[in-house]
Amino acid sequence: MEYRGYRLSLAEPRRRLEIPDGAVTLVLGFENELRTTDLTTGTSEDRTSLIAPLRTGPTLGEHSGHLHGMEVILEPWAAYTLFGDTMHERPERILCPSEVAGRRVELLTEALACLPHWEQRFRLLDTMLGQWWEQGRPCSPRVLWAWRELRRTGGSVPIGRLAERTGWGWRQFDVRFRLQIGLAPKAVARIMRLQRALRLLGEGDTAAQTALSCGFSDQAHMSREIRRMTGFPPSRLLRARMPSQADALSQDRIHGRVTSFRWPE
Structure with a gap:
């Protein structure tokens, strides 16, 4: 399990191709919406917070350039312990957190957004995820x-x-x-x-x-x-990576995995 906070204020909107990465992502958004489009079905959703389960197809992520929130990266077996099997009843669908966890994610997000410092937010997130973990069912x-x-x-x-x-x-x-x-x-x-x-x-x-x-x-x-x-195709994906290796690695949300590309032109 790993997480990070972010506050983006970019000069222009951003479009990124998100590919299957073997992780479950929980986005706790404080302000502004993120649009996700399932490129297999063409379905789009605008959400401030979301849960993205394991998937085998691509997703387009778009935002205005202004985002503020926190992101939790989970191995799928850890997501099972935190949220149970409800999210797996609708495989490969990006979901609203309330669909799998009731109001507890919403209440946590509101509490995190009210705190003035990142250190306080990480401490609260540690505490709440720890409580949910203790209450959850362990993976076999x-x-x-x-x-x-x-x-x-x-x-x-x-x-x-x-x-x-x-x-x-x-x-x-x-x-x-x-x-x-x-x-x-x-x-x-x-x-x-x-x-x-x-x-x-x-x-x-x-x-x-x-x-x-x-x-x-x-x-x-x-x-x-x-x-x-x-x-x-592979050739277009590789061209979409940024020129320097350091920049290319910074595109990925998970260390050691290829997760994201600039939208291939």
Whole structure:
């Protein structure tokens, strides 16, 4: 779990492509709205606060250039402990926090916004998330192990082997994993492969080397999958990264993962 505060006052509106990153994001907005558009369905929503679950498709995020709030990044098993399985009943949909947590997120956001200093806000957030954690239901150790294996292997571990190692039958494994993580194991494996492929391409590996390393059948298969999950071919995504490596890394909301791109022109 990690979080940050932000106060943006930019000269112009901002548009960013948000791609599948394997995390659940809770945005606690103090003022101004963020528009999110599901690029798979074309559905747009304007919200000050939101919960973005695991997803396998791209999202366009837009705002006026002025945003103020806090962002909490959660592993999906931690989101399950904090919010239960309600958010997983509507997979891949960005939700209003009240849909999964009642008014408690709204009340917390109001309390955070009233505090004058970031140090006080982080202290209150620590306290409240700690309380919610203690009151929540822990993720199954077997589900957590399977999630970590998918992360560790970049999605390359056979799903059948994971199910076998948990001691559950295939169907029971799939149901429990979906309930506590939010997507099927195969969908999570796709996200992990995407993340690994984009990291390797960004580090300068050739497309052929990357496809082989990530377990795609060939370069064309990798390109199709990247386009399906991000909306753009790999070449356009890489061009959308900022010129310097430091700036490119600063686009990402989660250390060690590729999360965001300037909107590819």
